[in-house]
Amino acid sequence: MMRKIISLLSIILYLTSPAAFAGNGTKVLGSGAISPILGGTGCAGPQDTAAMMINPAGITKIGSRIDLATEIAHIDMRKDTSQAPFAQFANSAGWDRSKSDTIFIPHFGYAGKYRDSKVYYGLAAGVVSGLEVDYKNSRLSQAVTNNDYDRHVELYVTEFVPT
DSSP states (O other): OHHHHHHHHHHHHHHHSOOOOOOOTTBOSOOSSSTTTTTSOTTTSOOSTTHHHHOGGGHHHHOSEEEEEEEEEEOOOEEETTOOSSGGGBOTTOEEEOSOOEEEEEEEEEEEEOTTSSOEEEEEEEEEEEEEEEOSSOSBOHHHHTTOSSOEEEEEEEEEEEO
16 A cells, blocks of 8 residues: 555656756766767776876776867756746846857877886876856846846866876
């Protein structure tokens, strides 16, 4: 009987829940030329110098190489400006789409092996986290913020990994 009640409640919650839209936050799904294509699996199966950024031991599997890559991300971000934390301060503009269209995510890496020894060395550098949004309207009303609050955000985190 208890299982039937829990199942029924689960079905009701599932059917009455609003749709949720989410991105990957600010974390990039791997960097370099190959890891993003493979869903960020550069740690488990190193393919290029980007592996050094998530698993430095991967340098032993990639051989001597130089990599230069740029990932181009087209982000379609939207927000509902009428859903502010306090209803009396909400901006009634409705849906707002970010004007930021294209983000470039660079990567550079070099890996080498010292002669015939077991000594490997390298350097990898690339963007591991970031976002950019540029909205026309603030979430809060113009009377409160003069339309200057939370409209533009630009953040990029670059990692340099000597190995």
